[in-house]
Structure formats: structure tokens, C-alpha cells
Amino acid sequence: MNDLLDKKNLKVVSVLLRVIVASLFLGAALIKVSGGVSGTIAYYSSLFEKSMLPMFMVxxxxxxxxxxxxxxxxxxxxxxxxxxxxxxxxxxxxxxxxGMVFIHKFDVASDNYLYAALCCLGLLLSKFDNFGLQQILGDHSHE
Known part of the structure; x- marks a missing residue:
């Protein structure tokens, strides 16, 4: 009984992590829409112009x-x-x-490393999470 409850809780935590990280990506993408690709390139170019990263990579x-x-x-x-x-x-x-390390924005870099750590937690919890389009479409396999 306790094991079942724990699995349900882990599923809920996994779904919440998915929503948290997805909303981070969605918000970041929506902000870029108004400037489009050219605006994003211009912004990144100005940020990284004095960094040692090759501009073509940026x-x-x-x-x-x-x-x-x-x-x-x-x-x-x-x-x-x-x-x-x-x-x-x-x-x-x-x-x-x-990239943020190369422009000495260590606070932003550390935030992104924390978000990456959340992805690691999401990866660990993914085995408990079968909620999504797979469930709606009837495919319950966990690849």
C-alpha cells in the first residue's frame, strides 16, 4: 500500500517537473518570437561579441x-x-x-545548471510517469 502511494506521488512530482521545465522553455521561446530569428541572432551576437566563442557557433x-x-x-x-x-x-x-560562463554571467550559468539538475531528476522519475499523449492514445509502453 505504501509502495503504491509512493509511486503515485513520484508520478505527480514527475508531471510537475515536466510542467515546470516546459514552461521555462515555452516562456523563453515566446519572448523571442517578436524579434524573430534575426532579432535573436542580433541579441546573441551583442552578448557574445567579446567572448572567446566563435561567432559562427553563436x-x-x-x-x-x-x-x-x-x-x-x-x-x-x-x-x-x-x-x-x-x-x-x-x-x-x-x-x-x-555559454553564460564565457560572458562571465555566472549567476545565469548557475541557474541553468540548476535547471539541468532538475532534468536529471526528471529523468530519474520518468519511469513512474506514464501521463501524457501516450496514455491518451492508448500506448502504455515505456521505452
């Missing part, structure tokens, strides 16, 4: 980041291939943190 990252944030937000919410979604989300957040 521009490539800036040109896809908004789309990746939307994709990751909806992927986490969907619950489909959740383990892979958590890994992809964690890697994205690590890339943000890594």
Missing part, C-alpha cells in the same frame, strides 16, 4: 534556439519518449550555462 545556436525551446516544451508536456526529452532538455540547458 549565430548557429541563436538561429535554432527559439525552435528548439518550443520543441522541448511541447515534447516534455506530451510525455512521449520522456527519457529522451529529459536528456535533450538537460543538454540544451547545459549549452546555455556553458
Amino acid at each position: 549565430k548557429v545556436h541563436a538561429s535554432v534556439v527559439m525552435f528548439l525551446e518550443f520543441i522541448l516544451a511541447f515534447w516534455l508536456i506530451s510525455g512521449i519518449r520522456l527519457k529522451e526529452a529529459w536528456v535533450a532538455s538537460g543538454l540544451m540547458l547545459i549549452s546555455f550555462a556553458f
Whole structure:
């Protein structure tokens, strides 16, 4: 009985983590919509102009980041291939943190590393979480 209750609680925690991290990505993507890809590239270029990161890497990252944030937000919410979604989300957040280190924004970097740690927790809890499109569509397998 206690084991069943614990699994239900872990499922709830997992779903809440998905909503938390997905809302982070969704909010970040929505902010970028008004400036579009060109505005995001211009903003990133100004941030990283004095860093040692190659500008072509900065521009490539800036040109896809908004789309990746939307994709990751909806992927986490969907619950489909959740383990892979958590890994992809964690890697994205690590890339943000890594970039912030190069422009000496250590507070922002540490925030992103904490978000990446939440992705690790989400990955650990994903085995308890079958709530999402898979459940709605009738596919209960956990890959």
C-alpha cells in the first residue's frame, strides 16, 4: 500500500517537473518570437561579441534556439519518449550555462545548471510517469 502511494506521488512530482521545465522553455521561446530569428541572432551576437566563442557557433545556436525551446516544451508536456526529452532538455540547458560562463554571467550559468539538475531528476522519475499523449492514445509502453 505504501509502495503504491509512493509511486503515485513520484508520478505527480514527475508531471510537475515536466510542467515546470516546459514552461521555462515555452516562456523563453515566446519572448523571442517578436524579434524573430534575426532579432535573436542580433541579441546573441551583442552578448557574445567579446567572448572567446566563435561567432559562427553563436549565430548557429541563436538561429535554432527559439525552435528548439518550443520543441522541448511541447515534447516534455506530451510525455512521449520522456527519457529522451529529459536528456535533450538537460543538454540544451547545459549549452546555455556553458555559454553564460564565457560572458562571465555566472549567476545565469548557475541557474541553468540548476535547471539541468532538475532534468536529471526528471529523468530519474520518468519511469513512474506514464501521463501524457501516450496514455491518451492508448500506448502504455515505456521505452
